[in-house]
Amino acid sequence: MAYQATAKTAAKKAQKYEKIISVTKKQIAQAGFSSVSMANIAAQAEVATGTLYRYFSSKQALCTEVFCKYTDIELTLVEKLLNAKNVSPAQKLTTAIEVFAKRAMQSRHLAWSLIVEPLDPGLEAQRIKYRQAYCDIYSKLIDEGIKVQQFRPQLSSVSAAAIVGALAESLIGPLSILSSQPTEKMQEQKVNQAQVISNIVTFCLQALGYQQQH
Amino acid sequence: MAYQATAKTAAKKAQKYEKIISVTKKQIAQAGFSSVSMANIAAQAEVATGTLYRYFSSKQALCTEVFCKYTDIELTLVEKLLNAKNVSPAQKLTTAIEVFAKRAMQSRHLAWSLIVEPLDPGLEAQRIKYRQAYCDIYSKLIDEGIKVQQFRPQLSSVSAAAIVGALAESLIGPLSILSSQPTEKMQEQKVNQAQVISNIVTFCLQALGYQQQH
DNA sequence: ATAAAAAGTGAATCCAAATTCATTTTATAA
């Protein structure tokens, strides 16, 4: 009597769920959150619009799911690097920035959507939570660095926010020379990704008062 | 025969125009661009919605006008400071940041709207132009500083973008401890505006490789 | 095979503002 989803059916359902997520991610990576429409996603996922609502209560719920899924991956990764044992704060920061930057550059459009695309309030609230999380872990790192005198004494939460902003704007935002066509400014200025990353690493380390060892 | 607006009428019209602008600015300063609706503004300006369209071709045109008017004031001010004669690059940067920060803090909500509130694409495009302008003048300043060896050699456009991002995030964005209730974190951490500004000035100077003189 | 439960469908509905425009009011010039 009682209807009980069989393994096969449950799997099919899960598959459909994943397809919706992945299709949405693809759309966001190609043209940003602003390009996501339910009709749009439904077509790509090969379901009816009504079906989407059997998996996600609203467009915002769908977008939030995707946003969190992919933002979380990056945050967790950076978190791990900053929790490494027997690595100095300066070294951890260097690695964290390098990893974050390289990954963002490999998925430039997605990174733009996740980090700087203007979003509506619901999603923006999520983004703020993640930025705050980044800020918190960087803040801790700075405190650590102050304690071992690798960084100068400072308001760690202010400096942490500055680092988050500096990374976003210089690597991903519209001011990043990396976001102009690779052929344009970068070639003209003979700049490559590695140089940009190295520049921003030095920028951050020195900002915190780290004295380069020779 | 030919209708020619008399001085009095022209003045009245100009007054009405200003009133629309000022009412819109007030609305933005109180609740952001997202709270602006034509009905809303019309009511506050004591005109009919249709009348707004005799002054501005669209909502976006109105918002853009206000956005540019107030953003331009700040940009011009900072530009002047950076063009000062007989002032070292480091000193100019210090002053520019201090002035920018103090003014933003005095008009916190407006600054938030102008600098970090998520906007729709039309306005966001305007904002990017201004950010680029800031980036350009900071970039020039950095080049100047490199030349006189106050700053280390670096990719000035990358560092300039980083500074723009750092200022926005640490002073105005949601991560700024100044944007939480003044009573909250700031008192709890015994932090005041001056300390935050001083922190961010040092952050930027050192980021560029400036060596504090004793 | 059949009935009940769940899943899927997509055309129709809803919605909130921006924008329009036929009409009214005000200003100008003869």
Place this chain on the structure above:
DNA sequence: TTATAAAATGAATTTGGATTCACTTTTTAT
């Protein structure tokens, strides 16, 4: 004072998706 131009009005229209829901199809348990 009157005819014409400009300005102002605000109710009605438009719009672009998100969301709904009556109906169909598929799955499950007997």
